[in-house]
Amino acid sequence: PAAPFQQPRRTSTGWPIPDETDSVHRMSSHPLARLLAITLVTVTLSGSALAQSAQVQVLSENGKAKVLYEGPEPGTLIQHFKDDATAFNAKKHEVIDGKGVLNNRISEYVFQHLNEIGVPTHFIRRLNMREQLIREVEIVPLEVVVRNTAAGSLSQRLGIEEGTQLPRSIIEFYYKNDALNDPMVSEEHITAFGWASPQEIDDIMALAIRVNDFLSGLFLGVGIRLVDFKMECGRLWENDLMRIVVADEISPDSCRLWDIKSNEKLDKDRFRRDLGGLLEAYTEVAKRLGILMENERPAGSGPVLVKG
Ligand code: TMP
DSSP states (O other): OOSSSOOOOTTOOOOOOOOOOOOGGGGSSSSSHHHHHHHHHHHOOOSOHHHHHHHHHHOOOOOEEEEEOOOSSEEEEEEEHHHHHHEEETTTTEETHHHHHHHHHHHHHHHHHHHHOOOBBBBBEEOOSSEEEEEEEOSSSSEEEEEEEEEEHHHHHHHHHHHHHHEEEEEEEEEEEGGGGGOOOOHHHHHHTTSSSSHHHHHHHHHHHHHHHHHHHHHHHHHHHHEEEEEEEEEEETEEEEEEESSOOOOOTEEEEEETTTOOBBTTTTHTTTTHHHHHHHHHHHHTTTOOOSSSSSSSSSSOOOOO
């Protein structure tokens, strides 16, 4: 199928800009951010975006699991995956070596396949172990949660036992606002306060259902149940036309993934609930999806499994 976007060349003009994926993609066009970028460029005239990121992260105090930099072309950004794990609005925080690399690969895999089936996303391509090139979008300030099985806050709020199959997939909206702890909101709130228009909500829900169907099938095929997931959407402008696309990341940080046979948790609940073994769980997800790590032997250079 035709690629949804033209892939721009990477040039040496990319200026790193600290940003917080969890809140604002718009920051990078903010005059203050540009000023900061100029300051940074005068300090760091050489080195890859990865090398520069260490310096940028220091400035990005509020960054959670990812950092955004200005990309090599106008309208692009570089999304950098850190090893930080946070929960409960960052009250709980740990650095888990290697988590960012795994999430970068898993999210790349998901977004690439979404692009291929015609679900528009911000994803262009992965650049290296921790970074991917994305389209700059205006993030809709909503966390869109799709649930297939009761778990987490739904179980707590409604007293439904975790693991109960829901009568149908349920879509929920949460207002992205750390100071308010991301409260759940209804379509009434969203339209009344102008966070998204009724048409945009329709588009977001249609995308959410397609992503849910795709992800459910993808994971089912490798023995994993998609319990629920969170996605974010952005407004992408192409000339005068705007369309809603899937943005941010889709990874074990933002999904609940249970092994079909054992119900073992293969997602961030291992961290939220102090179960341990987060890296092993994420590695298991990557392995089942057939994603090789970069330091592993590439396919074809070693013994080939002919019967598994
Ligand atoms: P919840 O049951 O805690 O509301 O979470 C629903 C889904 O959303 C689950 O897959 C985890 C994901 N999620 C995030 O990605 N970020 C968040 O901040 C929260 C609270 C949940």
